[in-house]
Amino acid sequence: MELRHLRYFLVVAEEGQFTRAASRLAMQQPPLSQQIRLLEEEVGFELFERLPRGVTLTEAGKAFAQDARRIIDGLQQAVERAARIARGEMGTILIGLTSSASFHPLTTEAIREFRRLHPDVGVDLVELNAAEVNERLAGGLVHVAFLRKPVELPPELAFEVLEEEPMVVVLPEDHPLLNRRRGRQPRIALPKLANEPFILVRRPGAPGMYADFLTACRVAGFSPYVVREVPRMLSAIKLVSTGIGVTLVPASMQRYDQAGVVYCGLDGPQALTAPLTLGFPVTQGNGAASRFVEFVREGFVKGEVGA
Secondary structure (H helix, E strand, O other), rough: OOOOHHHHHHHHHHHHHHHHHHHHOOOOOHHHHHHHHHHHHHHOOOEEEEOEEEEEEHHHHHHHHHHHHHHHHHHHHHHHHHHHHHHOOOEEEEEEEOOOOOOHHHHHHHHHHHHHHHHOHHHHHHHEHHHHHHHHOOOOOOOOOOOOOOOOOOOEEEEEEEEEHHHHHEOOOOOOOOOOOOOOEEEEEHHHHHEEEEEEOOOOOOOHHHHHHHHHHHHHHOOOEEEEEEOHHHHHHHHHHHHOOOOOOOOOOOOOOOOOOEEEEEEOOOOOOOEEEEEEEEEOOHHHHHHHHHHHHHHHHHOOOOO
């Protein structure tokens, strides 16, 4: 039995006549009558009672028509649902976030606004480091990612810088370099940190930012003493609060209100910046994820996201 047989049957049932049904189906009456006879032979009972001027459903035909209509309607609903998923109007997106990228206000605002505009798209978040982002994107385990700097640039992945923001120094609140004026954020030149013990995110987890920091230090005339490497920037900030050392983080991480630390701007030509980057597969099999990427691109280009 084919779906077209069910459609033929339902049209004949609605029209009550083979001639009108054939016209509606854009076919000749004899082939339509033959298809209905074949359907009746297949199910093993008569669906229609033939009358001199038309047809009427038998009791068995009435029951069969109800189920056939449910099948056709269910199929149409399945097609419409799948089409919405293909267009990105429904579905689920798994978004990877590095810890520092998650603190950038544009990241959370983009996700929140997208969910408001597309309530039928589910969004799940997973925290990763930069090294894990490439692996998860390439393996299809996340669909999109917000990060700072990618570890590598494989051809199957795309990375687009959305914004650059300054880096800030995190010092213990009782650090001798702090000479604060009321109402003003302290600022420190990078060379003044030459003798400080640094706490950094491990090189394998964020090699791009680690390398940028080392380069800036060399330009400033010193090689940094790294006393501790940690998996996340939040861990570095927490360790600063214990007085173990100092660290550098993107300015948006000042939103993390850790007691016992002070965030200081960087002065001088060695001031560092941190990008906010959107990563995604070049070939995206998830319609909702493709829609999200375009939404973020358009929002940042037009300046609407975070406005």
